[in-house]
Amino acid sequence: MTPTTEKVARPTKTAPPAAETSGPPRKVRVWQRLTPWLFLAAPLALLITFTYAPVANMVAYSLTDWDGVSPELHYTGVGNYADIFTRAELFQVFLVSGYYLAASVVQIGLALYFATVLSFNVRFRNFFKGVLFFPYLINGVAIGLVFLYFFQDGGTLDSVLGLFGYEPDHAWLGTPASANISLAGVSVWRYTGLNFVLFLGAIQSVPGELYEAAELDGANRWHQFRHLIAPSIKPVLSLTVILSVSGSLSVFEIPYIMTGGATGTETFVIQTVKLAFQFNKTGLASAAAVVLLLIILAVTWVQRRLVPDDKVEPV
Amino acid sequence: MTRRTVARTLVYLSLIGAAAVVLLPLGVVFLISLKSSKEMANDGGALSLPDDLLNLGNYMTAFQDGRMLSAFANTAVILLVAIAGTVLIGSMTAYAIDRFTFRFRKLVVALFLVAALVPGVTTQVATFQIVNSFGMFDSLWAPIVLYMGTDIVSIYIFLQFVRSIPVSLDESARLDGANAFTIYRKIIFPLLRPAIATVVIVKGITVYNDFYIPFLYMPSEDLGVISTSLFRFKGPFSAHWEVISAGAVLVIVPTLVVFLFLQRYIYNGFMRGATK
Numbered sequence: 010m011t012p013t014t015e016k017v018a019r020p021t022k023t024a025p026p027a028a029e030t031s032g033p034p035r036k037v038r039v040w041q042r043l044t045p046w047l048f049l050a051a052p053l054a055l056l057i058t059f060t061y062a063p064v065a066n067m068v069a070y071s072l073t074d075w076d077g078v079s080p081e082l083h084y085t086g087v088g089n090y091a092d093i094f095t096r097a098e099l100f101q102v103f104l105v106s107g108y109y110l111a112a113s114v115v116q117i118g119l120a121l122y123f124a125t126v127l128s129f130n131v132r133f134r135n136f137f138k139g140v141l142f143f144p145y146l147i148n149g150v151a152i153g154l155v156f157l158y159f160f161q162d163g164g165t166l167d168s169v170l171g172l173f174g175y176e177p178d179h180a181w182l183g184t185p186a187s188a189n190i191s192l193a194g195v196s197v198w199r200y201t202g203l204n205f206v207l208f209l210g211a212i213q214s215v216p217g218e219l220y221e222a223a224e225l226d227g228a229n230r231w232h233q234f235r236h237l238i239a240p241s242i243k244p245v246l247s248l249t250v251i252l253s254v255s256g257s258l259s260v261f262e263i264p265y266i267m268t269g270g271a272t273g274t275e276t277f278v279i280q281t282v283k284l285a286f287q288f289n290k291t292g293l294a295s296a297a298a299v300v301l302l303l304i305i306l307a308v309t310w311v312q313r314r315l316v317p318d319d320k321v322e323p324v
Numbered sequence: 325m326t327r328r329t330v331a332r333t334l335v336y337l338s339l340i341g342a343a344a345v346v347l348l349p350l351g352v353v354f355l356i357s358l359k360s361s362k363e364m365a366n367d368g369g370a371l372s373l374p375d376d377l378l379n380l381g382n383y384m385t386a387f388q389d390g391r392m393l394s395a396f397a398n399t400a401v402i403l404l405v406a407i408a409g410t411v412l413i414g415s416m417t418a419y420a421i422d423r424f425t426f427r428f429r430k431l432v433v434a435l436f437l438v439a440a441l442v443p444g445v446t447t448q449v450a451t452f453q454i455v456n457s458f459g460m461f462d463s464l465w466a467p468i469v470l471y472m473g474t475d476i477v478s479i480y481i482f483l484q485f486v487r488s489i490p491v492s493l494d495e496s497a498r499l500d501g502a503n504a505f506t507i508y509r510k511i512i513f514p515l516l517r518p519a520i521a522t523v524v525i526v527k528g529i530t531v532y533n534d535f536y537i538p539f540l541y542m543p544s545e546d547l548g549v550i551s552t553s554l555f556r557f558k559g560p561f562s563a564h565w566e567v568i569s570a571g572a573v574l575v576i577v578p579t580l581v582v583f584l585f586l587q588r589y590i591y592n593g594f595m596r597g598a599t600k
Binding site: 172 | 370416451533
């Protein structure tokens with residue numbers, strides 16, 4: 010660093026130093042032009058190495074039959090992509106996402122309901138808010154184990170149902186449909202809190218006087234929801250919808266920890282991880298990952314087109 | 325009036341119901357963690373109270389046989405380095421983007437923006453090869469570098485804060501002879517304290533809870549973090565729910581303590597993090 014030459018650069022008056030026409034000597038100008046890049050060098054290097062290079066490599070791998078280890082690989086064109094869409098056992102994982110997608114509808118509904126209720130004056134409001142949000146902060150493995158016991162034969166769920174005189178005779182994680190519904194339920198348990206807090210924050214950003222004015226005008230709770238709350242949460246709601254769609258497609262932790270993908274609970278990401286790291290099918294796994302990436306980008310794009318709202322857009 | 329009372333009652337019932345649904349699975353696991361293996365075998369039912377409320381034997385087993393101590397140590401190292409790195413990288417990027425005009429600035433901003441859309445789970449197949457080629461596979465460096473290098477959300481949070489710092493502060497410092505690095509270090513960085521707090525909390529909880537990255541990149545048992553070490557409980561303790569439960573409670577308690585003390589910051593942080 011050359012602090013002495015920097016001192017000469019004093020006459021820079023414009024805030025973000027715009028193109029300087031005359032003034033500082035050449036050496037200082039070069040130094041100034043370099044400054045932002047010195048700050049950006051490390052972040053950009055990391056960004057390119059760990060985000061863009063992988064994406065580019067992934068697209069390249071997806072067109073080959075590489076196994077991830079051997080130096081040998083063959084170009085196979087779009088063969089891997091054809092496999093994903095034609096081999097039923099590979100395509101089936103998309104259907105599992107359907108359970109999680111349905112669950113996220115329930116989740117958003119619950120979150121909206123509790124956010125609305127708790128935005129009004131309720132006793133023990135902070136307690137309920139904290140209880141609803143806390144699951145979102147818990148470690149995923151701990152949640153998986155907690156619910157493994159919850160759904161076990163004679164576990165928490167069976168015992169509670171027993172209190173009401175109901176004795177279920179099947180294992181909750183025993184059949185594909187029941188297992189997927191149970192796992193999707195865990196996902197609702199885990200993520201409702203985040204949606205709820207986001208909605209609550211949006212609702213509370215509406216100034217309190219507006220509610221008072223509405224009440225004076227004789228608006229009931231439903232009117233208040235319809236005309237005050239609904240518009241205020243629109244941007245957050247649309248954000249939540251993309252997060253839910255991309256979240257449902259990239260479910261991994263809960264099913265992997267609880268069932269390991271057995272009994273028809275394998276999700277797209279579990280399958281990709283298994284293909285890549287257990288069966289050494291890097292090419293096929295890359296193609297699967299590219300497909301997932303494209304779907305998520307498409308969903309985001311559609312959402313941005315449908316709800317052109319800059320409130321969620323930062324830059 | 326009566327309709328209103330009925331509505332209120334229903335609202336409270338739904339809230340109490342939700343609280344029960346959240347707390348019951350956790351409470352039962354806590355009770356189990358205090359039971360002895362004999363009590364578990366006698367099967368008093370999932371909802372029964374343990375005989376001895378101070379039976380900490382399972383916690384000892386979890387700590388010793390489950391290697392939870394080294395797991396906490398590994399997690400602590402990763403947390404410390406990754407968070408420090410994230411704060412430094414995020415604040416530097418935000419400072420450069422907001423306070424300078426330079427060629428390709430738009431392109432740089434776009435690179436960071438688009439990267440936010442790429443979900444990390446999808447690219448691990450190829451990221452793995454890169455991490456491996458650097459020789460970082462199966463070392464603490466893999467998660468540290470990945471947490472540091474792929475966190476776009478923190479950059480947004482810093483960017484918003486840097487914008488709110490008046491440029492006149494930079495200018496007067498420059499008049500006093502400060503260069504860009506001094507301005508960053510002496511003026512911007514200290515004023516970013518609220519943003520740093522947000523990033524530390526959000527990032528801290530995310531890193532503490534992450535399973536995917538340590539699971540993929542650190543298979544050796546010595547490098548277990550709390551997620552992966554707890555996951556390994558499934559094997560040796562598979563029939564011993566009392567030990568598994570103790571492990572889960574050990575992992576949850578720090579989160580609970582942090583949440584109780586920093587509630588307000590946590591709500592704000594996650595709100596800012598999610599809506600960027």
